[in-house]
Amino acid sequence: MEDQLRNLRTETLSLIGRLTDEKAVEEARVKVLGRKGDLTQFLRGLKDLPPDRRAALGQLANTIKAELEEEFDRILVEVRRNAEMRALAEDVVDVTLPGRRMMLGRRHILHRVAQDMIEIFRDLGFQLAEGPDVELDYYNFEALNIPRDHPARDMQDTFYFSDNVVLRTHTSPVETRVMEKQRPPVRIICPGKVYRRDADMTHSPMFMQVEGLWVDEGISFADLKGVLVAFVHEYFGAGVDLRFRPSFFPFTEPSAEVDIQCVICGGSGCRTCSNTGWLEILGSGMNDPEIYRFVDYDPERYTGFAFGIGIERVAMLKYGVPDIRTFYENDVRFLTQL
Amino acid sequence: MLVSFNWLKEFVEIDQSPAQIADVLTMGGIEVEAVTRVGDSLDRVYTARIEEISAHPSAETLSLARISLGDRMETVVCGAPNIRIGQIVPYAAPGAVLPSGLEISERSIKGVRSPGMICSAKELDLGDDASGVLVFEPGTKPGLLLTEALPIIDDWVLDVGITPNRGDCLSIIGIAREVAALTNRPWRRPHVRIAESSQHIGDKMSIEVPDVDLCPRYVARLVEGVKIGPSPFTVCLRLYRSGMRPISNVVDVTNLVLMECGQPLHAFDYEFLQDRKIVVRRADPDEDFVTLDGQERKLPPNALTIRDGKRAVALAGIMGGLNSEIHDGTEAVLIESACFERFGIRRTAKALGMSTEASYRFERGVDPEGTFWAADRAADLISELAGGTVLAGSLDVYPNPIVRSPVTVRTSRVNHVLGTSLTKDEVVSYLRRLSIHVDGSDSDMVTATPPSWRWDLEREVDMIEEVARIYGFQNIPITTPRYRSAPDHTRVNHNRISKVADLMNAGGYVEAVTMSFVSREAAREFCYLAETAEELELLNPLSEDLAVMRTSLIPGLLQVMKRNVSFRSTNLRLYEVGKVFTPVPDEELPREDLILAGLATGRRYPELWHFNRGEINTRGAVDLTRDVDFYDIKGAVETLLDGLGVKDAVYVPSKAPFLHPGKSADLVVEGRTVGYLGELLPAKTREHGLEATVQIFEIFVEPLFVAGCKESVFKPIPRYPYVERDLSIIVEEKVSGDTIKQLISRLGHDIIDSVILFDLYRGESIPEGFRSLAFRIRYQSEDRTLTDAEVQEVHSQIAELLTREVGAAMRE
Numbered sequence A: 001m002e003d004q005l006r007n008l009r010t011e012t013l014s015l016i017g018r019l020t021d022e023k024a025v026e027e028a029r030v031k032v033l034g035r036k037g038d039l040t041q042f043l044r045g046l047k048d049l050p051p052d053r054r055a056a057l058g059q060l061a062n063t064i065k066a067e068l069e070e071e072f073d074r075i076l077v078e079v080r081r082n083a084e085m086r087a088l089a090e091d092v093v094d095v096t097l098p099g100r101r102m103m104l105g106r107r108h109i110l111h112r113v114a115q116d117m118i119e120i121f122r123d124l125g126f127q128l129a130e131g132p133d134v135e136l137d138y139y140n141f142e143a144l145n146i147p148r149d150h151p152a153r154d155m156q157d158t159f160y161f162s163d164n165v166v167l168r169t170h171t172s173p174v175e176t177r178v179m180e181k182q183r184p185p186v187r188i189i190c191p192g193k194v195y196r197r198d199a200d201m202t203h204s205p206m207f208m209q210v211e212g213l214w215v216d217e218g219i220s221f222a223d224l225k226g227v228l229v230a231f232v233h234e235y236f237g238a239g240v241d242l243r244f245r246p247s248f249f250p251f252t253e254p255s256a257e258v259d260i261q262c263v264i265c266g267g268s269g270c271r272t273c274s275n276t277g278w279l280e281i282l283g284s285g286m287n288d289p290e291i292y293r294f295v296d297y298d299p300e301r302y303t304g305f306a307f308g309i310g311i312e313r314v315a316m317l318k319y320g321v322p323d324i325r326t327f328y329e330n331d332v333r334f335l336t337q338l
Numbered sequence B: 001m002l003v004s005f006n007w008l009k010e011f012v013e014i015d016q017s018p019a020q021i022a023d024v025l026t027m028g029g030i031e032v033e034a035v036t037r038v039g040d041s042l043d044r045v046y047t048a049r050i051e052e053i054s055a056h057p058s059a060e061t062l063s064l065a066r067i068s069l070g071d072r073m074e075t076v077v078c079g080a081p082n083i084r085i086g087q088i089v090p091y092a093a094p095g096a097v098l099p100s101g102l103e104i105s106e107r108s109i110k111g112v113r114s115p116g117m118i119c120s121a122k123e124l125d126l127g128d129d130a131s132g133v134l135v136f137e138p139g140t141k142p143g144l145l146l147t148e149a150l151p152i153i154d155d156w157v158l159d160v161g162i163t164p165n166r167g168d169c170l171s172i173i174g175i176a177r178e179v180a181a182l183t184n185r186p187w188r189r190p191h192v193r194i195a196e197s198s199q200h201i202g203d204k205m206s207i208e209v210p211d212v213d214l215c216p217r218y219v220a221r222l223v224e225g226v227k228i229g230p231s232p233f234t235v236c237l238r239l240y241r242s243g244m245r246p247i248s249n250v251v252d253v254t255n256l257v258l259m260e261c262g263q264p265l266h267a268f269d270y271e272f273l274q275d276r277k278i279v280v281r282r283a284d285p286d287e288d289f290v291t292l293d294g295q296e297r298k299l300p301p302n303a304l305t306i307r308d309g310k311r312a313v314a315l316a317g318i319m320g321g322l323n324s325e326i327h328d329g330t331e332a333v334l335i336e337s338a339c340f341e342r343f344g345i346r347r348t349a350k351a352l353g354m355s356t357e358a359s360y361r362f363e364r365g366v367d368p369e370g371t372f373w374a375a376d377r378a379a380d381l382i383s384e385l386a387g388g389t390v391l392a393g394s395l396d397v398y399p400n401p402i403v404r405s406p407v408t409v410r411t412s413r414v415n416h417v418l419g420t421s422l423t424k425d426e427v428v429s430y431l432r433r434l435s436i437h438v439d440g441s442d443s444d445m446v447t448a449t450p451p452s453w454r455w456d457l458e459r460e461v462d463m464i465e466e467v468a469r470i471y472g473f474q475n476i477p478i479t480t481p482r483y484r485s486a487p488d489h490t491r492v493n494h495n496r497i498s499k500v501a502d503l504m505n506a507g508g509y510v511e512a513v514t515m516s517f518v519s520r521e522a523a524r525e526f527c528y529l530a531e532t533a534e535e536l537e538l539l540n541p542l543s544e545d546l547a548v549m550r551t552s553l554i555p556g557l558l559q560v561m562k563r564n565v566s567f568r569s570t571n572l573r574l575y576e577v578g579k580v581f582t583p584v585p586d587e588e589l590p591r592e593d594l595i596l597a598g599l600a601t602g603r604r605y606p607e608l609w610h611f612n613r614g615e616i617n618t619r620g621a622v623d624l625t626r627d628v629d630f631y632d633i634k635g636a637v638e639t640l641l642d643g644l645g646v647k648d649a650v651y652v653p654s655k656a657p658f659l660h661p662g663k664s665a666d667l668v669v670e671g672r673t674v675g676y677l678g679e680l681l682p683a684k685t686r687e688h689g690l691e692a693t694v695q696i697f698e699i700f701v702e703p704l705f706v707a708g709c710k711e712s713v714f715k716p717i718p719r720y721p722y723v724e725r726d727l728s729i730i731v732e733e734k735v736s737g738d739t740i741k742q743l744i745s746r747l748g749h750d751i752i753d754s755v756i757l758f759d760l761y762r763g764e765s766i767p768e769g770f771r772s773l774a775f776r777i778r779y780q781s782e783d784r785t786l787t788d789a790e791v792q793e794v795h796s797q798i799a800e801l802l803t804r805e806v807g808a809a810m811r812e
């Protein structure tokens, strides 16, 4: 009888190992453990045995019963899980099809470029300043050491509203307005739209600039170089070489144009850089003592520097846009491209 | 300005290549924009002597030229009218490739074999003249490569950009001086020695300068017995390489000297100068004058004229007169070399809209000490090229010599400004390289006197710049300035604009940037929010489309829409944040207000495959083909205000004349109309050449920032469940949503948490002129769970109130 019991266990375990669906598991459980099941019958038959054998076999039978019950429970979970996995495997979507997207707009590329620059200059200690687009001749020219009849006015073809009122040709007037109200130290950047009477592939009658001004005691040309080198390395990459070469602006002395190594050819020479390997990206210089006269700063005590960058020029170089007018045509295919 | 490298080398010793010199100049502040090799592609072009000319057997306009190449002869077909026996001409042999790319081969022309051709100046890029063959000077040796016979041809041209402060560099000698300073070499100016006649110029001519304020110096020389003709090839080539056109020997000399030393000259036909005198004075009021370009001009007040005894003969420093011009029969030439006052010339040139090589240089300042030399140089060259004799002496009116003031330069200040540690000796040596006279025995300080040609060195800082230039900007160290950091209060405003942009972007709107100026019509058309109907007008607009400052951003966005629609981008959501301009009475500057404008047109939903089988939402199928309407644009505005924290916003029907009268609203924030939104009037849409309906809005941004910056205060999150009850009513169309909301809130029950409209229905079962509105009302208490009875009580009160106040009928 003990063999019979052990055979039943072995057979049942082997049956359980072969079960694959929930219904078969239930049927097998009933067949073995049900009211009329094989093991139940066997347990019932024990009462006819002598007490000493009955106790030993009874204990074995109960152990086996507990084991089989546990096995049936386990296989039931397993079978159910497998069944669910099979069902899921058939419920398939094409994951390559597009999802339900939100419509997303985009900032104009020029504003993004300006924003990036502003953030770099903020990190370098500059504060923002803004001023009017329609500006007095005084702020746009006179107070920047560009008197009437000065040939330097030819450098910028100006839009006029009257003899005294112009569309600003640069954001430098903001600097004078700030200096009028604030004693040094002054560290500002002035982003904004500026206007010159010119329109072709590389000139738009309206364009954007970021200008900067730093006035304090003991500021030198070497500091100007330091700040602009930091900016260029941060914006264009630490490996980009740059050079300062003498130039002329009426409001700075000495004045310097800053060229960066051509971002297109890496300096070996190409069409964009006219084979020079260099690209002019900003104008700068030490503040001319003359402009301090207009804001009552002591030129002996305070030195400083100023610089100006054309946003379009930088964007054109950075993204390879050949025609400045593209920025202002606002073709959505362009606006959403970069 | 174009600078011939060969010419440059006449005035300064150069070891470097043209490219190296270009770099030296650029890094010294004279920007070289291009370096071009010229005259190098003339490999198989030779000098040849024309020995015989015979007629072409079958073509009347052609002839056969037998040419000698020294050791051999060739016969070529030639069509030029100007060939003569004995001329030395350029001959391009078969295999030569001309600068235009044309390859010369032996070919038959009208039946006659022609091994190569005789070339014009233009064909060889040695001049502009294409009317006949180029003829060299008689002494030129035939049979040599062109570049061997005339080494001047093989050259480089530097295109230099001269900044307005450096008038002294507008000449070959000027550039030579810079090269000399930057490379630490001497420069030289040709020595002029003239064989003068015994007669003195003073016997034949007198000069008076009453307006000496506008003409500090006036020098004249007289050359008699000249013969006007073409200039020799070398002179023509120099002018051509300088971008000038040869005219005749005398005029060419004035241009050559101008290019050489930067001093503009004028040559008068002496015979035309009445009373044999020159008077330099301001024009008469309203005087008319015909300049040598044939134009009659009304002279502006204070225009300086050069006159003879009777009339004006030249517009000083700008252009000569037609009445005294050099012509083919001119025999005596009066050379004018003057120093005119810079700003006077500029004012007159500007007033007349003229700019000439002369005026350009006078405006930037010519060397007052150079005038005398230039007159001598020109007289000498004229007698050399045009024959004639130079009369003894010059007339030189220079009553108040221009003196350059000495400038104090402190070595310590140089180092302070530049961040360098130069010694006094270094500073002195750099200045001296620029012909600046330096004096002084102090350990720090020197006095520096600039040379006569430098108008721009008046202050210590000007000298510091010179030191920096010669020292080299690249040698100045790189340092980081020290500063005390401070909170940045300016970022707040800027960040708000970024926030507006972010919110619009999140709603699918794409930012455009349009011009700040628009047409007058556009400015008037959308001028609704502005306080006045005036617009700010440009005196010199680029075009009528860009004539006045914008009063609204909508014209710009409509234009953007139009462009995009023309490229078949028809589903558009656009916005712009920018300034509008309003003139203010009695103020010089206008008001500038930041405004946000938006435009939406086309489909409401993007192309989505998910809904293709009519996906169902709470109200039915999503209609993918639906276009945006009023509530789309209003939703965008509401979302924006929500994002900015603006809580108090009211929408009232708008009276904007360009909007659909029934689908438009003004936005009122804190009692002030700050914007509008709605559908563009169909007639307007058509006027702008558009077909689709267009939703627009425009809002002043500043009031939103003010309204939105109120601090929010924490309100506890309710811990008890809410109860929702629906209320469905039928009311007349004229009863607005706001009216109902206001009535409900007037009840003052604090358990009413929110009232949301979730359905609006017209049509079947609803009488004409009525609509059905369904509200979901949420009841909520902060301190207890609400009972059914309690909610029902308030809900019934609402129903009664609406019935009583607006005649609402309850719907089941």
Ligand SMILES: [Zn+2]
Binding pocket: A262, A263, A264, A265, A266, A267, A268, A269, A270, A271, A272, A273, A274, A275, A277, A278
């Ligand atoms: Zn390049």
